Amino acid sequence: MVDIKNTKVTIYDVASEADVSLATVSRVLNYPEKVKPATRERVLEAIRKLGYRPNAIARGLASRKSTTVALIVPDVSRASVAEMINGVVDIARKYDYTVILKVTNSEPDVEEDIWQEVFAAQVDGIIYLNDELQEHNIKQIKSSDVPVVLCNVGVDDPTIACVSIDFEKAFYEATQSLINKGLKDILLVSTRSAYYVNSFKERGYINAMKEANLEPNIVRTSGRLVVNYPFFIDYLKNHKPEAALVVRDSIAVSMINAASEVGIKIPDELEIISFQNTKYAKMSRPTLSSIDNPIYDIGAVSMRLLTKLMNNEPIENLNVVLPHNIIWRNSTKN
Amino acid sequence: MVDIKNTKVTIYDVASEADVSLATVSRVLNYPEKVKPATRERVLEAIRKLGYRPNAIARGLASRKSTTVALIVPDVSRASVAEMINGVVDIARKYDYTVILKVTNSEPDVEEDIWQEVFAAQVDGIIYLNDELQEHNIKQIKSSDVPVVLCNVGVDDPTIACVSIDFEKAFYEATQSLINKGLKDILLVSTRSAYYVNSFKERGYINAMKEANLEPNIVRTSGRLVVNYPFFIDYLKNHKPEAALVVRDSIAVSMINAASEVGIKIPDELEIISFQNTKYAKMSRPTLSSIDNPIYDIGAVSMRLLTKLMNNEPIENLNVVLPHNIIWRNSTKN
DNA sequence: GAATAGTGTGAAAAAGTTTTCAATTGTAAA
DNA sequence: TTTACAATTGAAAACTTTTTCACACTATTC
Numbered sequence: 153m154v155d156i157k158n159t160k161v162t163i164y165d166v167a168s169e170a171d172v173s174l175a176t177v178s179r180v181l182n183y184p185e186k187v188k189p190a191t192r193e194r195v196l197e198a199i200r201k202l203g204y205r206p207n208a209i210a211r212g213l214a215s216r217k218s219t220t221v222a223l224i225v226p227d228v229s230r231a232s233v234a235e236m237i238n239g240v241v242d243i244a245r246k247y248d249y250t251v252i253l254k255v256t257n258s259e260p261d262v263e264e265d266i267w268q269e270v271f272a273a274q275v276d277g278i279i280y281l282n283d284e285l286q287e288h289n290i291k292q293i294k295s296s297d298v299p300v301v302l303c304n305v306g307v308d309d310p311t312i313a314c315v316s317i318d319f320e321k322a323f324y325e326a327t328q329s330l331i332n333k334g335l336k337d338i339l340l341v342s343t344r345s346a347y348y349v350n351s352f353k354e355r356g357y358i359n360a361m362k363e364a365n366l367e368p369n370i371v372r373t374s375g376r377l378v379v380n381y382p383f384f385i386d387y388l389k390n391h392k393p394e395a396a397l398v399v400r401d402s403i404a405v406s407m408i409n410a411a412s413e414v415g416i417k418i419p420d421e422l423e424i425i426s427f428q429n430t431k432y433a434k435m436s437r438p439t440l441s442s443i444d445n446p447i448y449d450i451g452a453v454s455m456r457l458l459t460k461l462m463n464n465e466p467i468e469n470l471n472v473v474l475p476h477n478i479i480w481r482n483s484t485k486n
Numbered sequence: 487m488v489d490i491k492n493t494k495v496t497i498y499d500v501a502s503e504a505d506v507s508l509a510t511v512s513r514v515l516n517y518p519e520k521v522k523p524a525t526r527e528r529v530l531e532a533i534r535k536l537g538y539r540p541n542a543i544a545r546g547l548a549s550r551k552s553t554t555v556a557l558i559v560p561d562v563s564r565a566s567v568a569e570m571i572n573g574v575v576d577i578a579r580k581y582d583y584t585v586i587l588k589v590t591n592s593e594p595d596v597e598e599d600i601w602q603e604v605f606a607a608q609v610d611g612i613i614y615l616n617d618e619l620q621e622h623n624i625k626q627i628k629s630s631d632v633p634v635v636l637c638n639v640g641v642d643d644p645t646i647a648c649v650s651i652d653f654e655k656a657f658y659e660a661t662q663s664l665i666n667k668g669l670k671d672i673l674l675v676s677t678r679s680a681y682y683v684n685s686f687k688e689r690g691y692i693n694a695m696k697e698a699n700l701e702p703n704i705v706r707t708s709g710r711l712v713v714n715y716p717f718f719i720d721y722l723k724n725h726k727p728e729a730a731l732v733v734r735d736s737i738a739v740s741m742i743n744a745a746s747e748v749g750i751k752i753p754d755e756l757e758i759i760s761f762q763n764t765k766y767a768k769m770s771r772p773t774l775s776s777i778d779n780p781i782y783d784i785g786a787v788s789m790r791l792l793t794k795l796m797n798n799e800p801i802e803n804l805n806v807v808l809p810h811n812i813i814w815r816n817s818t819k820n
Numbered sequence: 821g822a823a824t825a826g827t828g829t830g831a832a833a834a835a836g837t838t839t840t841c842a843a844t845t846g847t848a849a850a
Numbered sequence: 851t852t853t854a855c856a857a858t859t860g861a862a863a864a865c866t867t868t869t870t871c872a873c874a875c876t877a878t879t880c
Contacts, residue, residue: 179868435770
């Protein structure tokens with residue numbers, strides 16, 4: 153039976169048990185083909201017998217790689233972030249990387265510290281998620297001497313690894329689909345705070361509207377329920393758009409609830425298309441048509457890309473764009 | 487200016503820059519009071535000048551502690567898990583611990599591997615979240631030679647550190663509050679799969695019902711929307727309970743939606759109290775009365791407790807029970 | 821039978837810290 | 851002055867691996 157208890161058995165113990173040098177033990181662990189099968193078996197047996205598990209820290213020090221990646225996110229409680237983390241973690245496990253979780257809470261000082269910490273921790277790579285990306289963040293990424301993959305954000309720079317959908321195209325298409333129904337008074341509901349990705353969404357919307365000779369109309373509210381719900385109540389009392397695109401499911405649900413409160417029928421009097429396709433979209437009444445952002449896949453692909461970068465594998469294109477599609481539900485007509 | 491680039495400057499470089507031995511540099515980092523202020527300043531200045539950051543791995547090897555804790559969870563995308571993680575991470579940061587995230591996906595083999603991995607990683611402590619706790623998991627916890635805090639589950643064992651609310655009491659009280667309104671036909675909606683904590687919730691409900699000489703009535707469904715929604719539609723066509731307690735917000739939302747579909751008025755014909763008080767409770771229509779499980783705090787307190795255990799601080803009681811309360815909204819009458 | 825080319829293995833160095841122990845210096849009391 | 855003791859410092863060991871280098875074999879070729 154293996155010794156379940158985590159007693160400190162080292163490579164020396166294994167070596168003397170198997171009557172070989174510690175170098176040989178190390179080799180059976182790392183380059184098994186380099187040691188004679190008979191010896192290898194003896195060592196493996198000793199490892200089993202003693203329940204030896206190599207000390208990952210000593211290993212990291214000696215090999216100068218930690219097989220650890222840092223996952224830097226603004227906040228884990230957002231549904232989309234959490235799902236992305238699942239994707240990252242699943243692939244990391246597959247490739248035997250340990251993941252360190254760092255949460256910035258969107259505070260710049262904390263973020264600054266975190267970058268220092270992950271370097272001190274000798275991580276081999278970084279997965280970076282930041283809704284509110286700014287110029288200095290880009291600089292930070294570029295100056296890292298360990299590979300970084302930017303997640304769920306597309307940047308127009310071929311030297312930066314990033315994976316996301318094409319936000320602009322997604323909103324362009326969604327807007328078009330409403331225009332094609334003959335709707336004209338189409339609103340875009342965005343956020344007040346400067347989410348980097350929302351600017352892409354806005355651009356797609358504006359382009360589609362302008363192409364159809366329609367006047368773009370953007371309102372901005374908060375992501376917080378306590379502020380956006382009253383906002384919508386007030387807004388919908390005074391405005392009657394035919395349709396709305398909304399940058400986030402949770403905000404769209406507030407809008408639906410407000411419309412119902414004000415007596416506006418959805419989808420008959422107001423059609424809504426939202427973005428992200430979280431569980432909220434299925435749980436709201438009416439259910440919410442939403443652009444599906446494959447966030448689990450984005451996490452998974454980001455991590456896979458990072459493994460390639462860490463192993464210096466050749467990569468055709470650092471800017472990965474994943475496909476999106478719209479899930480039609482009951483907040484839009486047929 | 488500090489050298490932002492993460493070039494490899496070691497303790498030796500600092501030592502020679504400040505013209506002291508590396509032991510002294512190490513001391514100013516770890517026991518600053520032990521070195522003469524003048525020397526300390528010189529060393530600090532050298533550290534600043536060179537942009538030195540101690541290598542966390544070497545540090546871990548030499549000190550035999552990693553200042554790293556493992557956070558083992560079944561799945562991060564559940565709203566309650568994600569919020570708990572926020573609590574853990576915030577406190578971990580405060581006490582300068584790095585957190586390694588491990589996701590079991592509720593697969594026993596994966597979980598087995600993960601325990602081995604975290605021991606190999608030399609973590610100083612473990613935060614463990616498991617909805618489906620079983621006997622062998624308890625064994626695993628007890629045999630760990632590194633402290634473990636069990637999170638969001640109460641166990642009846644004074645040797646195991648755990649933090650949660652009193653589920654049984656919470657459901658007992660919630661049931662009583664419905665009984666006190668004169669309601670008699672009170673349903674408990676639980677899950678089919680054997681979530682360990684749900685057995686406590688059921689016990690609280692059953693006790694309150696029996697004390698009032700009412701017949702307990704438990705139905706079990708799935709956590710998955712695609713199965714529980716049709717289930718409720720069917721159930722509510724054939725049964726008209728006066729009230730229901732539901733073990734999870736998302737399930738309660740399904741029930742509300744099904745009730746509306748079937749034409750049952752909430753709260754007039756059916757009162758619902760749910761559990762967890764996630765964002766769902768505020769977003770559903772009608773809004774959902776829910777037992778508030780302070781899950782962020784549970785994460786935070788767990789991590790704080792773990793720091794005490796890791797430092798061998800004396801602890802009065804390993805079983806921490808946090809207070810809960812019911813948030814009344816519109817799925818119940820006044 | 822000698823030269824050649826692998827294989828397989830061990831000794832020792834290296835990774836970058838912390839920690840122990842001993843040596844030195846400084847300071848206050850005798 | 852000593853003496854005694856605390857404060858400060860440095861040398862060296864320790865932590866547990868990986869990796870380099872050299873050596874001893876074995877097998878192959880001429």
